[in-house]
Amino acid sequence: MKCNRVTQFSKTPKWAAAWHRQRCAECRAAARADKIIESGVAMLANEPLPAEGLASTLAALPELSPVGRPAPAARWIPRLAAAGGACAAVAVMAGYVLNGGTPPVRPSKQMHAAQDGGQDNPAKPGVADPSEKNLSVRPPVPAKKFAPAVIARSPAETQGDERARVPRSGNTHRHVNKRPSEPTAVAGLPKALDTALGYEEKSPALKPGPTEPNSLVRGHADLRPTPEAVADKHVTVLASYGVDGDRQVKMAAARRYVIREQAAEAQATPQHLYVIDRLSVTPREPQVASVPGRAKESQVW
């Protein structure tokens, strides 16, 4: 579908565009695909609803009462509080920055004394103000305080892998998420899949499951009534295959033949025949499994 000769923005006259669409193989194929899309969309949009769905939803609602809009004052109070909090935070940050990166200090007696000219309340040398004393002896904030809280270790760390345990560059946070396939869980982030279990063990796709009746076959079973002569031939074909050895395989082949004939009878397109031939005889359920290197499970039909 690479033909862009006639688009909605091209200035080609209508008759020329129509002529091109008739002549161009790609445009003809696109038109056929568009027809399928339009028809499919119409079917999907009119899909029947479950019988009890609406009733059960309606039954679930009266137990609850819709929450009404809060009164104007009740709506504004939290907003004002939030705005006030934000202003206070900005003011504190501004003070912090203007102070050269140190926390804003409460004015001490010495500062008051300096502002007053040192006459009213002269500071005594050698006697430190209690507030300043507290600030001076405050222990430095450990760097670890701001490190992400590790809530679990990767298998490599717990199993004694020195490369994972000892940081190479001296950075104490380097061990976090060191190995993408064996991640360390960090607070606030989702822990990835447990990779201790292998792909084969976890994948239900690789386990044989029960084959369900194929709805695809039923989907086209009554496209149009088959003429009697053809139907008789189908009965013969099914009977002749049914008595042979490898019953299941041959019956499947016979059914496919019959279905194909019915579809041809109903003037099905090659796309429809493909659905009948390939998709309808190999029913597959969506399967999910953990794939190495991926952060979450993926579909692996």
Next chain:
Amino acid sequence: LRDEGLVGRILRGDKAAGERLVSEHYPRVYRWLRHLTGNVDIAQELTQQTFVKAWQSLGGLRAEASLSVWLHRIAYHQYTHWLRDRKVDSPLLETSAVCADRTIQTLDAILLERALAQLSCDHRETFLLYHVQGLSVPDVAGVLGVPDGTVKSRLFVARQRLRDLLSEDRLEALEETTENVPSSCGAEGGYR
């Protein structure tokens, strides 16, 4: 304005208005979730959760917001939560229980569902919202939380890809494994 009146009546305790809201919007929300999850039972459950959630937070609905878009957004949120819990990419493989009278259209629907399953989640969600749900581009953008231009781009790419998949010489691709499902498939961030 019609939606606003309906919501106002529900908030004043009009049960009939509540039933009308659910009856009017249930089919679209259900089909949207059915096509996303590919499973009737899960879609039914998520639809019920969507309406319960909407019922609980009806008072917070802004007057200018469209009720349909708002419900689709809640439904999408429920869907992403379900994806996160189940760690499943949307399969879209269950054959739709389409119309009772089986026709060639049934095969078209099967083909389209197969082809849609090959698209990435972003393209599939956008295509379904626009073409099947019948939302406008700004509404789709509102539901998915992306700009209008992104929606248009996704629609174009999805259409081209579907045309490619549904062409006669590319039907084999419908059976390929969907390894191209991106890791950002819905489950990562709820509203994006």
